[in-house]
Structures are given as C-alpha cells and as structure tokens.
Amino acid sequence: MQPIKVDALPNRLRNILTTSVIVCTPGTADCTTIDNVQVDTGSQGLRLFASALPATLALPAMAGAGGAAGTGTVSGACAVFGTGYTWGAVRTADVRIAGQLAAGLPIQVIADPTLPTVPADCASSGPPMMTQAVLPVNGILGIGLFAADCGSVCTRNALPRWYYVCDAGGGACASSSQPLASQVTNPVAGFLENNNGVIIELPSVPDAGARTLTGQLIFGIGTQANNTLGGATVLRVNAQTGYLATTADGQTWPRSFIDSGSNGMFFASATLAQCGLWYCPPAQATQTATMTGVDGAAVTLSFSIANAQALFASSNNAFDNLAGVSTTMFDWGLPFFFGRRIYTAIEARPTAAGNGPFYAF
Template identity: 55%
Template sequence: MQPIRVAATATSTSTRNMLQTSVTLCAPGTDKCQTIDNIQVDTGSQGLLVLASALDPSIALPLVAGNAASTVMAECSVFGSGYTWGAVRQADIRLAGQLASSTSVQLIADSAVPGAATDCSQSGLPMLDASKLRGNGILGVGPFTADCGGGCANSAMPRWYYSCTSAGCTASTLATAQQVTNPIARFAADNNGVLIELPAVPPEGASSVAGTMTFGIGSQANNLLGAATVLKSNSITGYVSTSFSGNQYGSSFIDSGSNGLFFPSATLATCGAWFCPATPQGLSATLISMTGVTAGVSFSVAKSTTLFATSNYAFNNLAGPANGFFDWGLPFFYGRRVFTALEGRPTPAGTGPYYAF
C-alpha cells in the first residue's frame, strides 16, 4: 500500500485536485537511491516521468541507446495540458516494498539530449519545469504495460520516440521492452493492476485528503474486488462508453491525472476552462463496458469560482467542458474504491484492461 494525498502542491498553490505520492529511484542494481516527492499519480498514462532537476546527479541512470551508433533515445509525452520531453533512461523503481528493476523512465529536460523535436514542441504547453508540471513528475499506472506499445516498436511515429545525437533528434522505433513502462508491470507480484482509495469529501471540498494506492487486484486480502462492478475497456484505447444527457460518448475513461470531470454540456454555464452553474447541479450518467455491462453514476457540478475562492484543494464537484469525450477525473475517485486492471494480466474478474468500482 503506497500512501497518496491531495493537498496544496509545492510548486503551484492554485492547482486543485492534484493526486500525488513519493517515488524512490535507484541506479539499477545498486543502493544509490533517492526518494522524490510531489509525483502525480495518473491512471490515464503509463510509466514514470521525472524532472531531471529533481534527481541528484550522483544517481547515475544509464541512457537507453538509440538504433544507430552514438545515439541515445528521447521521448515526447503528450498530455491534455501540454507535453514533456526528455531522455529515456533506466532505473530501479521502488514503491511500497515492490521493485520494478531496470525499468525505462523519462528524465524530463535532461541535458543528455537536445531540446524537443519540432513536432513535439507544437503539442501545447512545455511542461519542462516544476511550475509548469505542477510537481516533480508523473507516475503513470494506467491500463497498459508500455506507454506506446507495438505501434512505436514497428514504426517511427511522430510525438513518441526519437533517436538523438548532439545535433538533433529523429523519430525512431523503440522495442516495447525498452519503452517507458508502467512499473506495476515489472513487479514480481501484485502486478496485474492497482486499487486507488480516497475518502469522500463534502460539497465545499476539503483542505487535504490522504488515501492509499494498493498494488495488485485479487492478489491480497486488501485488494479484493468484492462487489465492484467490472467494466471491460477497449484493448487498444482503454476506453469505455458513457451515456449522458441523451448522448453516448465512446471515448470515456477514468483518469486520476485529470483534476476535474470533463464532459460536453449544452446547458452548464462556463467560466473559462470550468463550469460555473449559479447553483450546484446534481447529474447522472451511465458507464458502459465493451461487453455491455453498465454502472450508473451520480455526480454534482458546483460553481468553480466559488470552489477556487476557498482554501480547499480536494473537490468532488469540480468540472469543465470537453468536446466529444467524457473524462472521469479525480472527483470520481473520492469515496470510491477504483481498480484499474492491466492489459493481458489475469485477475479474478478476467484479464485486463478494465475498470472496476
């Protein structure tokens, strides 16, 4: 069980609903380690990304070599809020007594590679320092093993992996085993998914909350599915569907890395990037799995400006508009046990990927 928390972040006091933990990185096969705080927990991505500036230079992580002589690999990681760029290195990752040995990670803004390739730098906000990233890194514990997979192993895809010299970087293939990898997949046990548990919060929010991230599904007494509804997701995208307000959104996902609920609405007033109805609105939707299993969800949307005017950082009713998809972000997690099962790994409810709650 790994402690997780929502509170004011060290680098951005205005950022709400940021789920964070601490991660220990070690030079592979050694006890030269450093624990790095303020790492965001993200069920919507795969693999560990850490700012180079947060890692002590004495923790020497080996570079992953490129496909041509005298080249090294870099990665572009694109998120809804912007992009990160950095070298691909290998590290031992330690979490809650578990070890992911010799696992590829991205070291953001690593001086070992040139600046971001042009097609990557056109991907929005450059999240290359602690203030833009709103922390020291991202821990991706989503439903897949590698962050790209077979597509990047078979062809040089833009905005993914690059082979670099000091003069520049060129899009390149990278074997799946060397790609930035979900560390859960590298554990010797409890390696088929993750359970995130956060307490409920009141309508006005809470100044902070503490919860747990438990590794494995059905592998220990504290990670049993119990009566959770299992929603099998798309084996390629990880998506399920959401039926809401007479429409069905096939691109739907449960994502602890999103700090609000994001969905289309023709009726809710907005204030910038957030909804701000005059009074709190009680809403409902239905999540639908790839096999037709359904789960109803009731949720609330409050006036964002009222929430932001408080000194609270954990909100279950913070939401904003989206176009054509439904993002069940961190507000969904409060007061629930939320499982994310890894692709192809057996669990008591069948193989992943799936969500359950």
C-alpha cells in the same frame, strides 16, 4: 499499500493526487526518494523532472533504437497529455514503491539536459510541460491500463510524437521505432508480484472541499487479502485504446475513461453555465451519466457540479464537484475517485474477473 494525498501545490493547482517513489541507480543501493509525484491512471510510465533528481544519481541513458550502448545515440521520448507534452531522455532506474521493485525500468527524464532540443512534431503537440512552474510536481507516475506507453505499434513504426533516436551531443533527433523492453513502462507491470493492476482508495469529500486528503494506492488485484474485487462492478475497455463509452444529456461519448491524473470531470453540457474552461452553475447541480463497457456492462451514476470560481476562492485543495469543458471526450477525473475504491486492471494480466484491461468500482 502506498500512501497518497491531495494537498496544496506551489501554484495553487487543485485536485492533484501525489505520492513518493524511490529511484535507484540500477543494481545498486544508490537511491533517492522523490516526493510530490502525481498519481496518474490515465498514462503509463514514470516521468521525472531532471531537476528533481540529484546530480550524483547515475541513471544510464537508453541507446537510440538501432544503436548499442556507447555508440553515441540516446533514446528520446515525447509524451502527449491532454494539457500538453513532456520531452526528455529515456533512462533506466530501479524503482521502488511500497516495498515493490521494478528493476531496470525505462523511465522518462523530463527536460534532460542531454537532449535540450524538442523535436518540432513533439513541440507542436500542445503547451510544453517542461518546467515545474507549469507542472508543479516532481513527476508523473503513470499506472494506467497498459504495460508500456506506446506498445507494439511503436516496435514496428517510427511514429511522430513518440520515440526518437538522438545525437548524444544534443544534436538532431529523428523519429524511430522502439523495442517494447525499451519503452517507458508502467512500474506496476515491472513488479515481480502484485503486478496486474492497482486500486486507488480515497475518502469522501464535503461539498465545500477539503484542505488535505489522504488515501491508499494498493498494488495488485486479487493477489492479497486487501485487494480482492469483492462485489465491484467490472467495466471492460477497448484493448487497444483503453476507452469505454459514457452517455450523458442524450449523447454518447465513445472516448471515455477514468483518470486520476485529470483534476476535474471533463465533459460537454448544454445546460451548465461556464466560466472559461470550467463550469460555474449558480447553485450546485446534479448530473447523471451512464458508463458502458465494451461487453455491454453498464452503470448509471449521479454526481454534483459546483461553481468552480467559488471552489477556487476557498483555501481547499480537494473537490469532488469540480468540472470543466470537453467537447471531444468524457473524462471521469479525480473527483470521481473520492469516496470510492477504484480498480485499474492492466492489459493481458489475469485477475479473478478475467484478464485486463478493465476498470472496476
């Protein structure tokens, strides 16, 4: 069990769930604790800002695909999120969280000075999230549905906006394939035990929000007495994309997911008043939607949407009724987690409900 929290951030970004991780030079006791790392079930892999790492902490750079250590190449990684991209070198570290160890884990070091130039195709992916003025955390802890961030498709193909082989002197980078063992990896998948998924457990939040909120990140599903599935509803997702379907307002969104790294619920509504990218109904509104797994299992849920401008005008940081506009997907973001115990099962890892990937709550 690892403590997690929602609290104030420097630029007043709300609904950001964070925790701490311990990062070590592989095979040594040279370690540092990195606080204020965002907990994200919508991505895979640990990504830390170079500025958050002590200069004395030696994390070996991964050689570019096709190169060996010492050949003058470095593996670069581009990670694309809904709000922008991160770019940096792939390095290896021993990562410890709540007593669990992922040894020799490939991680992304964001804005690594070894690779100062962002490849053009990565830079075209959206706004850069390359400074803590933009992304006011020390990194992202991706503990989603998959073990690696790209998977087998990147072992066979040099795809844009994924992996690159770069000149260690800061020169040009070219798209490359990437062996599975060298891809940025979900730390939970690297644990020796309790490695088939995670549970996020957060308390309920009042309609007006809460200034701070604490909960638990629990590793493993059905591996210990405190992480059994019990009577949770299991919703299986597409094994390649991680999507399930959500139906709301008479429309079905096949690109739907549950994501602790999104700070609001994001969906399309023809009835809710908008204020920019957010919904701002004059009075709190109730919405209904149905989630359906790939095996046909379904659950219908009601949730509240408040006026985002009024929420942001308060001093609170955790809201279960914050929502914004998306016309391409249905994103069950962090507000959905409050007052629930939500399971995220990793692909191909066995549980009492069968192999992942699936969500349960």
